[in-house]
Amino acid sequence: MGKSRDFSEFERGMIVGARRAGCSLSQTANLLGCSRTAVSRVHREWWHKQKTSSDRGASGRKRLVDENGEKRLASMLEANREATVEEIHAMYNKIIDMPKCDSASMF
Structure with a gap:
């Protein structure tokens, strides 16, 4: 199975908002068209760290020219x-x- 795309900050906010509004994992996943696992991970990250941003952008080789x-x-x-x-x-x-x-x- 390949690596899935990153959610935008807006999509992450929608996941957190839907879960806080009382939607289940399945309802939230169907609403956004993603997996229940992805919804669970984003919501768990927000619950523990109070942030929803992806850290993937900080990985990789540093740019030679800014x-x-x-x-x-x-x-x-x-x-x-x-x-x-x-x-x-x-x-x-x-x-x-x-x-x-x-x-x-x-x-």
Whole structure:
């Protein structure tokens, strides 16, 4: 059996709300179209930890380029469409080494 998808925060809240409103595991599972086991796990997690967020997003390899770096890279690529990979790499590394207040003035 494969790994199931993660519930969104809204779906987790719906599970907790339905269970608190008195719905059974089966009723809640039918309402949301998921398994009784999934409903039980989400509700148990909320009951013990008072949270419903998934920790799966914090797992895995750390990103080499953060969101701000991706934005910088996208704007750099747009401004320099004819540049080679080596030139873009050099420009990106130069911008990363600059103080943050000056990097905005580059573009």
